[in-house]
Amino acid sequence: MTLIQMSNVGKRYGNIVALHDISLRVNAGEITCVLGDNGAGKSTLIKIMSGLHHHDSGEMLVDGEPTRFGSPREALDRGIATVYQDLAVVALMPVWRNFFLGSELRRGPFKVLDIDTMRATTRSELARMGIHLNDVEQPIGQLSGGERQCVAIARAIHFGARVLILDEPTAALGVKQSGVVLKYVAAARDAGLGVVFITHNPHHAYLVGDHFILLNRGRMRLDCKRAEISLDDLTREMAGGDELTALTHELQRT
Amino acid sequence: MSSASTAEAEQVVPERVARTSLAHRLLARPELGSLVGAIAIFIFFLVIAEPFRQTSSMATVLYVSSTIGIMAVPVALLMIGGEFDLSAGVNVTASSLFAAMLSYQLSLNVWLGVLVSLVFALGIGFLNGFLVMTTKIPSFLVTLGTFLMLQGANIAVTKQVSGQVATDNISDMDGFGSARRVFASSFEVGGVSIRVTVLWWLLFVAIGTWILLRTRFGNWIFAVGGNVDSARAVGVPVRQTKIALFMGVGLCAWFMGMHRLFAFNTVQSGEGVGNEFIYIIAAVIGGCLLTGGYGSAIGAAFGALIFGMTNQGIVYAGWEADWFKFFLGIMLLFATVLNMWVRRLAVRR
Structure with a gap:
């Protein structure tokens, strides 16, 4: 089932073309990897999907309807959740407050926060994903980078996300923590979510990806399914294809 | 390593973790530093200044x-x-100028002036918030602008309307008595006269604390100050939250303005300049981070109490009152360093 479909989407910032003629599909139960070097347009692409920016040309269909989000809240209400690499959480706030931020549970005539339920839910939802915290009251900044990403992913799944957009979730992480995060990315796919995995690491992408899209200077350079490409080819394309061959040749030591 | 020492180590480690996490939790309370400071200053003046010990003081x-x-x-x-x-x-x-002049010039019941000036004060707050959010200029600059504008307009308009730098006495006007009872009366407790603002203060602190810790809006306040981009990304209405906060300042400014008006019957148009820093200092001493995202209303109350005790204690101790600002500066520096250190401890694993 196709959740998001983009046809010939373009975006300009002034006279800079950030995206040109992008077409892609996000299917339920699949991981769509968007690869690209710095400045390739990855961030712009997810900002359009998550409601932070508008596209100028082309069409974005969500559940088959042409859509243009006015705010991240609208995207969230349609089940599209984004986990950003550097701004997934508010470091000084307790884990449970972060977990429910923007979707707080309230009870009673004065609409006070239902703190007990939120704490218990946070603890159990994290435990379900294999993160065991004995103190959800601690500032989330005390958790490791990988744990923070996992909390953010668990939050998105708990709040009924159908599309999960992950902005470089493994970029700042070590090998072991990246593995933990990739496991949750795969878990989200198995739960039937459509996952958009933004990364510049072809190894991480190939470990979990079903579909690969490579951006270069705002244009699509590659669009293929997992069966159509090998890790080596993906890495080669990612590194610039012929440019890499030339570079290898140049750097080759005799 | 023998098995006995391993078992011992396993027993010791969780206990140590539990102990540090309790200490952490205490240190993580933003008001802790200001509470300790308030107690220290209280004891200090209790010892050195004899008149400080009287209940009336x-x-x-x-x-x-x-x-x-x-x-x-x-x-x-x-x-x-x-x-x-x-x-x-x-x-x-x-x-307070607005309420006084409106009531006096149009010979209205003072309550009407009180209510219209509430709209005015909320409007100033809204304007500050709206300008900050729309222009994206730091609030320090935007409100410096409105500060200068108000400072000038306060004096200029008062001179224009009443021909002097203070407003006319409104104590014989309709509604003055009942307004005075609300904003500026006193009551007796055990033979000591206590000003009604003390009760209002406790109420405002309680409401502020309740908002911060028990409401959704409170969660949003911490989020927009702690990390505005992630707050926006999870759907927090950043603009509305910040504008509401500026309007909250307007609301309380109105309340204090009404207190001053009904306590003194007349308002000096040049008053109030410099107080904005005292409010900020009280908040910072109370554990609020200058960068946002951390702090408490109770801490700000302790900050205000430290301010009040030092202000009066220096007089009761018979010192030169000019030293007051000097001590305030020391306390501010001390509190900032302490809070920075506490926050590092809280965020560090």
Whole structure:
């Protein structure tokens, strides 16, 4: 089932073309990897999907309807959740407050926060994903980078996300923590979510990806399914294809 | 390693973790530093200044603290939300001038002036918030602008309307008595006269704390101050939250303005300049981070209490009152260093 479909989407910032003629599909139960070097347009692409920016040309269909989000809240209400690499959480706030931020549970005539339920839910939802915290009251900044990403992913799944957009979730992480995060990315796919995995690491992408899209200077350079490409080819394309061959040749030591 | 020592180590480690996490939890309370400071300063003046020990002096200290403390609550909330309001001090004067002149010039019941000036003060808060959010200029600059505008307009308009730098006495006008009872009366407790603002102060602190810790809006305040981009990304209405915080400062500025008006019957148009920093200092001593995202209303109350005790204690001790600002500066520096250190401990694993 196709959740998001983009046809010939373009975006300009002034006279800079950030995206040109992008077409892609996000299917339920699949991981769509968007690869690209710095400045390739990855961030712009997810900002359009998550409601932070508008596209100028082309069409974005969500559940088959042409859509243009006015705010991240609208995207969230349609089940599209984004986990950003550097701004997934508010470091000084307790884990449970972060977990429910923007979707707080309230009870009673004065609409006070239902703190007990939120704490218990946070603890159990994290435990379900294999993160065991004995103190959800601690500032989330005390958790490791990988744990923070996992909390953010668990939050998105708990709040009924159908599309999960992950902005470089493994970029700042070590090998072991990246593995933990990739496991949750795969878990989200198995739960039937459509996952958009933004990364510049072809190894991480190939470990979990079903579909690969490579951006270069705002244009699509590659669009293929997992069966159509090998890790080596993906890495080669990612590194610039012929440019890499030339570079290898140049750097080759005799 | 023998099995006995391994078992011992396993027993010791969880206990140590539990102990540090309890210490962490205490240190993580933003108001801890200001509580310790308030107790220390209380004991200090109790020992060195004999008149400080009288209950009537305590009542005066509480009154002085309440006039700062009522404003320190919304200023602290605004700071937790990541913004400043330098116009808070002159907004107090502006709203009392507005109420006084409107009632007097149009011979209205003073309550009408009181209510219209509430709209005015909220409007100043809204304008500050709207300008900050729309222009994306730091609130420090935007409110410095409104501060200067209000400071000038306060004096210029008062001179134009009443021909002098103070407003006319409104004590014989309709509604003055009942308004005075609300904003500026006193009551007796065990033979000691206590100003009603002390009760209002406690109420404002309680409401501020409740908002911060028990409501959704409170969660949003911490989020927009702590990390505005992630707050926006999870759907927090950043703009509305910050504008509401500026309007909260306007609300309390109006309240303090009404207190001043009904306590003194007349308003000096040049008053209030410099108070904005005292409110901010009370909030910072109370554990609010200048960068936002952290702090408490109770801490700001302790900050105001420290201010009130020092202000009066220096007089009771018979020292030169000029030293007051000097001590305030020391306390501010000390509190900032302490808070930075506490926050590092809290965030460190």
